[in-house]
Amino acid sequence: MMRASVERNTALQRADNFAAGVSAAGTKTIQNGRHVIEIENVSKSFFVYSSNGETVITEKKRFFSRKKPCELVALKDVTLSIDHGEFVSFLGPSGCGKSTLLRILAGFEYPSSGNVKCKGECIQGPHPQRAMVFQSERAVFPWLTVEGNISLGPRLQGTEGEVRKERVAKTIELIELKGFEKAYPKTLSGGMLQRVAVGRAIVNHPELLLMDEPFGALDAQTRNNLQDHVIRIWQSIDQSIVFVTHDIEEAAYLSNRVIVFTARPGRIREVVTINLPHPRERTSPEFLEYRNHLADLIRH
Numbered sequence: 001m002m003r004a005s006v007e008r009n010t011a012l013q014r015a016d017n018f019a020a021g022v023s024a025a026g027t028k029t030i031q032n033g034r035h036v037i038e039i040e041n042v043s044k045s046f047f048v049y050s051s052n053g054e055t056v057i058t059e060k061k062r063f064f065s066r067k068k069p070c071e072l073v074a075l076k077d078v079t080l081s082i083d084h085g086e087f088v089s090f091l092g093p094s095g096c097g098k099s100t101l102l103r104i105l106a107g108f109e110y111p112s113s114g115n116v117k118c119k120g121e122c123i124q125g126p127h128p129q130r131a132m133v134f135q136s137e138r139a140v141f142p143w144l145t146v147e148g149n150i151s152l153g154p155r156l157q158g159t160e161g162e163v164r165k166e167r168v169a170k171t172i173e174l175i176e177l178k179g180f181e182k183a184y185p186k187t188l189s190g191g192m193l194q195r196v197a198v199g200r201a202i203v204n205h206p207e208l209l210l211m212d213e214p215f216g217a218l219d220a221q222t223r224n225n226l227q228d229h230v231i232r233i234w235q236s237i238d239q240s241i242v243f244v245t246h247d248i249e250e251a252a253y254l255s256n257r258v259i260v261f262t263a264r265p266g267r268i269r270e271v272v273t274i275n276l277p278h279p280r281e282r283t284s285p286e287f288l289e290y291r292n293h294l295a296d297l298i299r300h
């Protein structure tokens, strides 16, 4: 009983330290107030052709359809800023606009109204400062080795030979694939492939890493391992991460802030700051408290 209470107090003390900016791992500082991303009153609508409540998506059907396009509001009045070094997750029900907002941050989509800025400048399209981590099957070229896949970005950017070699070697170390430099994707496991996808995104030192359910297709064990990998990577790099998930536990395990969205049209329902140091204990009372709170927000 006594021991349990001492342990709980220690955990709470660690949580307080973390809230004060002192991570237990001691390697990651979040620069409060130094915004990397500012999202101001963003709304996003799509115009879709609807017939009997179903969205008509093919061009042919659209051409012959007598229906007028109707507005589908995906996001409504979203305002949020993300600080340098943060790990922020977007959590919400399917179709609430999480991927849409991430694509807006990547510069692949534009808001219908409102502004999105990266380091004070309006986002006007994709930029190497904002790197998207795609799911591995789309992110990795099967005809290139691990090293070849990771060095492709720096090559395309014209990074000099020695600098490139060093960057690639550091990245391979960071994603813990040392010894697999010359391996081809078909000889790697799903988890290793996903790490190559992360490596490809971080090798050019982007300001912001954008991840859209990167582990969605993997089994629970691999997923848990990759979550630990991502935390280690996040702690070693000087970058922020925005991570989309609809997995409550994943959001609570990874993030320092979870942005909870309502069902469509997606609005911010609540921003939950997870004041727990890494590594987090999935069965600790504090962790379960956060998880249950997030589950309540999603449910109601």
Ligand SMILES: Nc1ncnc2c1ncn2[C@@H]1O[C@H](COP(=O)(O)OP(=O)(O)OP(=O)(O)O)[C@@H](O)[C@H]1O
Binding pocket: 046, 047, 048, 072, 074, 092, 093, 094, 095, 096, 097, 098, 099, 100, 101, 246, 264
């Ligand atoms: N290009 C598009 N054209 C028309 N409608 C779109 C388009 N992209 C997204 N939508 C619609 O916008 C809404 C939000 O989609 P989005 O993919 O952002 O949701 P999500 O929160 O990522 O969902 P999930 O958790 O299922 O991935 C959905 O209703 C979707 O049908």
Ligand SMILES: [Mg+2]
Binding pocket: 098, 099, 100, 212, 244
């Ligand atoms: Mg999505």
